[in-house]
Amino acid sequence: MYVSVVLFTADLRLHDHPPLRAALDGTREVVPLFVRDRGVADAGFAVPNRLAFLADCLRDLDSGLRRHGGRLVVRSGDLVEEVCQVVAEADADEVHMAADVSAYAHRREARLRRALEADGRRLHVHEAVTTALAPGAVTPASSDHFAVFTPYFRQWSRQRMRDPLGVPRTIRVPEGVGSEEVPSRAGLPGVSAGLAAGGEREGRRRFSAWLRQGIADYEDRHDDLAVDATSRLSPHLHFGTLSPVELVHRARGAGGPGADAFVRQLAWRDFHRQVLAARPAAATADYRTRHDRWRTERTAQEDIEAWREGRTGYPVVDAAMRQLRHEGWMHNRARLLAASFLAKTLYVDWRVGARHFLDLLVDGDVASNQLNWQWMAGTGTDTRPHRVLNPVTQARRHDPDGSYVRRWVPELARLEGLAAHEPWKLRGPERDAVDYPGPVVDLAEGLDRFRRARGRA
Numbered sequence: 096m097y098v099s100v101v102l103f104t105a106d107l108r109l110h111d112h113p114p115l116r117a118a119l120d121g122t123r124e125v126v127p128l129f130v131r132d133r134g135v136a137d138a139g140f141a142v143p144n145r146l147a148f149l150a151d152c153l154r155d156l157d158s159g160l161r162r163h164g165g166r167l168v169v170r171s172g173d174l175v176e177e178v179c180q181v182v183a184e185a186d187a188d189e190v191h192m193a194a195d196v197s198a199y200a201h202r203r204e205a206r207l208r209r210a211l212e213a214d215g216r217r218l219h220v221h222e223a224v225t226t227a228l229a230p231g232a233v234t235p236a237s238s239d240h241f242a243v244f245t246p247y248f249r250q251w252s253r254q255r256m257r258d259p260l261g262v263p264r265t266i267r268v269p270e271g272v273g274s275e276e277v278p279s280r281a282g283l284p285g286v287s288a289g290l291a292a293g294g295e296r297e298g299r300r301r302f303s304a305w306l307r308q309g310i311a312d313y314e315d316r317h318d319d320l321a322v323d324a325t326s327r328l329s330p331h332l333h334f335g336t337l338s339p340v341e342l343v344h345r346a347r348g349a350g351g352p353g354a355d356a357f358v359r360q361l362a363w364r365d366f367h368r369q370v371l372a373a374r375p376a377a378a379t380a381d382y383r384t385r386h387d388r389w390r391t392e393r394t395a396q397e398d399i400e401a402w403r404e405g406r407t408g409y410p411v412v413d414a415a416m417r418q419l420r421h422e423g424w425m426h427n428r429a430r431l432l433a434a435s436f437l438a439k440t441l442y443v444d445w446r447v448g449a450r451h452f453l454d455l456l457v458d459g460d461v462a463s464n465q466l467n468w469q470w471m472a473g474t475g476t477d478t479r480p481h482r483v484l485n486p487v488t489q490a491r492r493h494d495p496d497g498s499y500v501r502r503w504v505p506e507l508a509r510l511e512g513l514a515a516h517e518p519w520k521l522r523g524p525e526r527d528a529v530d531y532p533g534p535v536v537d538l539a540e541g542l543d544r545f546r547r548a549r550g551r552a
Contacts, residue, residue, distance in 0.1 A: 097121070097122075097123045097124075097188050097189075098123065098124045098125070098126065098185045098186060098187040098188060098269055099118035099119075099123050099124075099125050099126070099187055099188065099189050099190070099191060100118075100125070100126045100128050100178065100181055100182055100185065100187045100189070100190045100191070101114050101115050101118045101125050101126065101127050101128065101190075101191050101192070102114075102128050102129075102130070102178060102190055102191065102192040103127065103128065103129045103156070103167075103192075104129075104192060104193060104195065104200075104335075105193065105195065105225050105333065105334060105335045105460075106193045106224050106225055106335035107129075107149075107152040107153065107155075107156050107295065107334050107335050107336050108156070108295040108298075108335055108336050108337065108338065109156070109159045109160070109163070109262045109263070109295065110259070110260075110261070110262055110295070110299070110338060110341065111259040111260045111261075111338035111340055111341045112224070112260065112338075113193075113221045113223070113224055113260060114191035114192055114193055114219070114221045114224065115127070115191070115263060115266075116260050116263065117191055117219065117221065118189075118191045119263050119266070124185075124267045124268060124269045125165070125266060125267070125268065126168055126181055126185050126187065126268060126269065126272050127156075127160055127165055127166070127167050127168060127266070127268065128167075128168045128169075128170065128177075128178065128181055129153060129156075129167060129168070129169050129170075130169075130170050130171070130172070130174045130177045130178065131169065131170070131171040131172075131278075132173075132174040132203075133171070133172050133173055133174075134173065134174065134199065134203065135199075138199065140453065142285075142453070142454050142455070142459075143283055143284065143285035143286045143287075144285075144286055144287050144290055144423035144455060144456070144457045145456075145457055145459065146278075146280075146283055146286075147280035147283050147286045147290055147293075147457075148280075148290065148291075148293035148330055148334060148423075148457045149278070149293065149334065150277075150278040150279050150280040150283070150293075151280060151292055151293030151294045151297070152293045152294050152295070152334050152336055153167065153169065153277050153278060154277050154278075154279065154294065155293070155294030155295050155296055155297070155336075156294075156295065157277045159262075159295060159296075160266055160268075163262070163263060163264065163265055163266045164265050164266050164267060164268075165266030165267065165268045166268055166274070167274070167277060168181065168268075168272055168273075168274040169274050169275045169276070169277055169278070170274070170275060171275060174203055174207070175203065175206045175207045175210050178190060178207060178210075178211075179207075179210050179211070179214070181272060182211065182214070182216055183214075184271060184272050184273070185269050185271075185272050187216065188216060188217065189216060189217040189218070189219060190207070190211060190216065190217070190218050190219070191219045191221065192204075192218070192219075192220055192221070193220070193221055193224035193225050193335070194220045194221060194222050194224065194225070194229070194230075195225065196230055196368045196369075196371050196372040196375075196462055197371065197375065197378065197461045197462070198375035198376075198378065201375070204218075204220060223256070223257060223340060224335070224338075225335050225339070226339055226364070226365045226368050227251075227256055227339040227340050227342075227343050227361055227362070227364075227365050228251060228254055228256065228365055230365075230368050230369040230372035230373070231369070231372070232254060233247065233250040233251055233254060233369075239373050240369050240370055240372070240373035240374070241366065241369065241370075242370070242476055243476060243478060244362075244363065244366050244476065247362070247366050247369070248359065248362045248366070251362045251365060251366075252362070256340050256343060256344070257340060258344075259338060259340055259341040259344055286423075287420060287421055287422055287423035287455065287457075288421055289421045289422040289423070290422060290423045290424075290457060291327070291330065291422070291423075291424065291457070293330065293331070293334060293336065293457075294336060295336040295337075297331075297336075298328065298331035298336040298337045299336075299337065301326075301327065301328065301331070302326070302328060302331075302337060302342065302345075305326050305327075305328070306345065306346075306349055309324060309326065309353075310326075310346065310349055310351075310353045310354055310357055311351055311353045311354075312324055312353055313325075313326070313353035313354075313356050313357050314352040314353045314355070314356035315352075315353075317356065317427070317428075318427075318428045318493050319493060319494075320411070320414075320426055320428055320429060320493045320494040320498075320499035321494050321496070321498035321499040321502070323426060325426060325427060326357065327424070328342070329424070329458035329463075330424065330457045330458040332364065332458070333457070333458040333459070333460050333463075339361055339364070339365070342357075342361060343358055343361055346358050346361075364462075364463060367462040367463050367466040367467070368462045370382070370462075370466055370476065371461065371462040371465075371466065377465065377466060377469065377475070378461045378465050379446065379465075381469065381474040381475075382466070382469050382474060382475045382476065383474055383475065383476075383480070384474065385473055385474055385480065385549060387442075387444075387474070387548060387549070388548065389442065389443060389444035389445075390441065390442050390443045390444065391443075391444055391447070392447055395441060395442075395443050397535075398441050398443065398535050398536070399437075399441075399443055399447060401532070401535050402416065402433075402436070402437050402441065402443075402448075402535075403416065403451055404416070405417040405420070405503075405504070406532050407436065407532075407534065407535050408518075408519065408531070408532045408533045408534035408535055409436065409486045409487070409534060410490065410497075410500040410504050410507055410515055410516055410518065410531075411429070411432055411486050411487075411489065411490035411494060411499070411500055411516060412432060412433055412436045412486050413503070413504050414429070414499055414500045414502070414503035414504050415429035415430070415432060415433040415503075416433060417503045417504065418503050419433075419452070419455050419456070420455060421503075423455055423456060423457040424456065424457055424458065425456070426499075428489075428493050429499075430452075430467065431471055431484060432484055432486055432489050432490075433448070434448055434467070434468055434471035434472070435471050435482075435483060435484035435486075436484075436486055438468070438471060438472040438473075439471075439472070439473070439483045439484075439541070439542075439545045440483065440486075440536060440538065440541035440542070440545070441535070441536060441541065442541070442544055442545050442548060445468045445469060445471070445472035445474065446468075448468055449464055449465050449468040452464055452468070473549075481545075481546075481549055481551060483542055483545060485538060486538075487516055487517060487538070490516040491513060491516060494516070495513075496512055496513075497510065497511070497512055497513060497514070497515030497516060500515045500516060501515055504531070506529060506530050506531040507529065507531060509528075509529075510529070518531055519533055519534060
């Protein structure tokens with residue numbers, strides 16, 4: 096009987112899992128394997144919120160495998176070394192895994208392929224597992240990737256996506272392959288107090304409930320900060336407890352403007368991955384340079400700390416940053432406002448903000464995080480690179496009665512309506528009673544500095 100290893104990475108589920116189904120083709124036994132990759136930790140990506148959510152996902156995956164006769168094997172160390180060790184212990188013939196897009200993932204895959212082939216084993220890498228379409232599935236005639244979303248989305252929408260796969264009925268794991276204990280979030284230090292639960296069962300429960308109760312209003316209300324009408328599925332997409340292919344199929348099956356808007360967001364996720372796959376340097380370097388001379392952590396230390404702590408004096412920005420710290424997650428509109436404020440109003444290097452987000456976001460990944468930051472900083476794929484989001488105007492539009500601000504900035508809880516967005520306008524005893532800082536920068540001054548820096552003053 097042939098034996099295969101299924102290497103789980105950012106695809107921690109049993110539903111619609113092409114590598115697992117391919118490995119089980121015929122009469123194979125499989126070793127479901129997850130490696131706690133030392134390289135990820137060494138690069139600073141193994142942060143508390145994602146470790147806690149990951150632990151939930153791994154425990155749920157192990158539970159699901161056991162319901163079908165299997166179990167999850169967990170190892171820690173260098174991924175290539177650990178996979179090769181498990182292959183040797185199981186006398187496996189091949190390894191199946193999902194494709195990924197980061198430069199680190201590509202290097203790791205190449206190392207693993209060389210090591211396996213040197214020992215007469217095979218590596219099979221499966222596309223459209225962590226994305227709805229493979230990064231290279233659609234390309235323009237003149238380039239290896241789309242640099243603008245709209246034409247990409249037009250082509251993306253015309254493609255036929257594969258049908259989702261069911262869960263295997265039986266998963267047989269060979270004896271004699273040892274495993275570490277499956278990790279738990281219990282006792283992990285530094286985890287955000289409001290961090291959501293992870294795992295495939297939780298992801299599927301949340302998506303099914305949202306299909307019934309939320310998706311119909313998504314187009315009209317997804318930017319509403321107070322109502323929070325988003326799906327909150329991004330952590331499950333990041334860890335792969337939900338399949339993008341299945342989500343597209345089910346959303347299209349639901350139909351309607353809300354479903355169409357949700358599918359468009361899944362296409363944005365694929366869009367960023369095809370950009371990063373083609374231009375891996377965009378994780379750290381400007382995709383399109385504007386020759387900025389950004390303020391750095393050394394030259395703008397006080398402003399950066401005020402931004403990180405949610406003490407900028409602009410309530411909607413501060414609410415966003417406090418939500419991030421408490422939940423390890425942030426509303427998408429709030430992410431745009433916080434990023435615009437740091438990169439353009441404060442004119443701080445976008446990499447400073449991207450790193451802080453990655454330190455806290457449970458859904459933080461290189462493609463979506465870095466390229467969204469670049470989009471907002473005007474160094475990425477935005478066709479209007481010099482736009483600046485005014486936090487007061489945006490707050491009035493997307494938090495009209497101040498509920499979002501009062502939820503996350505309790506110092507302003509007594510202020511009614513729009514007053515919560517401009518506390519600096521209070522006078523005398525009324526202002527003295529509010530323990531909240533004044534603005535770190537005048538918006539007009541920040542806008543002028545940005546325009547001068549970009550040669551547009």
